[in-house]
Amino acid sequence: MIKLEKPIDIPQILIDKQKEWTDHLLQLVNKYGSYKSIPKDEKDSALKYYRHKDITEPLFNSSYEKCAFCEGMPKDSGNIEVEHFYPKSIYHDKAFEWLNFLPSCRKCNDAKGNHDVGCEPILNPYDSDFDPIIHFEFNLARLKGKTDIAKNTIEVCGLKSRLYDPYSKLIKVFCEYEQDLDEAIEELAKKDTERKKLNQLRKISESIDRIEYLMKPTEKYSYFCTFMITNSSVYLSAKELLKEEYEEVS
Template sequence: MIKLERKPKPQILIDNQQAWTSNLLDAVSKYGSYSKIPKNEKEKLLVHYRHEQIKSVLFYSSLDKCAFCETKPSESGNIEVEHFNPKSRYPDSAFDWDNFLPACRKCNGSKDDHDSRNEPIVNPYDLDPEDVFSYKDIRITAKENEYKQMGDMTISVCSLNSVRLMKPRADILVSLHSFSAALEEAIEDYFEADTGVKRRNRKRKLGEALEAIDLLANPSEKFSGFCKSYLRGCAPYQQAKDIVEGAE
């Protein structure tokens, strides 16, 4: 999970949010509860939040990744408009822009109607996940700080340590370990260079290797939070950066 920046509210919501919300609340009042609204009528009342003008802005803000697990649509089902505070419990927030998150079908289904208002989980638009989570091998864990309860709840509610997520993390971890080993060899070669020309060339190659590794931690890439965490604790990576940046 990575920190996301919410984009301005789409014009279609500015123009229609009040009316859409009012119509839904009228139906809740008419039938006695949200759950008792007839299925077809409920669908007609709710369809607006899936409008393309809403989805396009929302999905753009997460770089077309799930806000919770960072997978892309081809891996975990289509990205959907998720209600952070479930619309079934809080129908007054069904069209609230600040209540929308982009979530894959797997995370959306796992979260279901969890009451995030009374049992808080991490909203990456409001809180930097780096303050909450760390990784142990291929498992995401909650840090031992003020956010631990929220972090543990998020991991449980969204099944962030499910097999579907740990397996691709494992594949990436193999690649990262391979990169790390290659960097160690490249660093040794750099320090063994016996001429200035050789050292400059090997420094350039180190820079190219770092650029390739950094692509894995690019925010647009899947599991970029996991990759960034690994690189933060990778000694060869940090040493290579010091060499390339001139702080040997």
């Protein structure tokens, strides 16, 4: 989970229609006595509007087309959907509220279900004070909560074991990159001319670029990659070596 920024500008369609759509849903709740009792076809018809492309496009773009909770891409973790942070089945008045929308994969959305975040809070990556460093850490491929709310988020969204496989694959990729970097550093000591040394420094720099690409917020599971890479002694040594060597050459 990474810090996300939701567009400040509310989609125009919500500005124009939010009250109308919300009022209609509330009328159905009153008519049938509860949200659960609304006939499926009427409920689906009343709720379909939050899936409008003018809403989903800016919302999904704000998370780089990733799930706001697990950072998985749709092809890996199910279709990306509009998730109601405060569940619409409980907070009917928030069914069409821009600030209540999150992009979520099918797996996280199904796991969260109707969990009442008003009673048992979980983390929202769009909150202004959210910082993943405060809340999460990793033990190899295991996501761990450092705070109670982070532990609750992991449990509610079903992240406890579901991420073992993608994280393990990324560890393998990183180990291969790290080995290439380690070998490139060893080769640097064997270079006996400035030209050869500069060429090898370029190779080290390219290896670092490949590793750092995994940390880009547009990439899946980027927070896990950031944690893994910034705690790598090989990576940190290579960054320092590159800085020192370039300063010496210049």
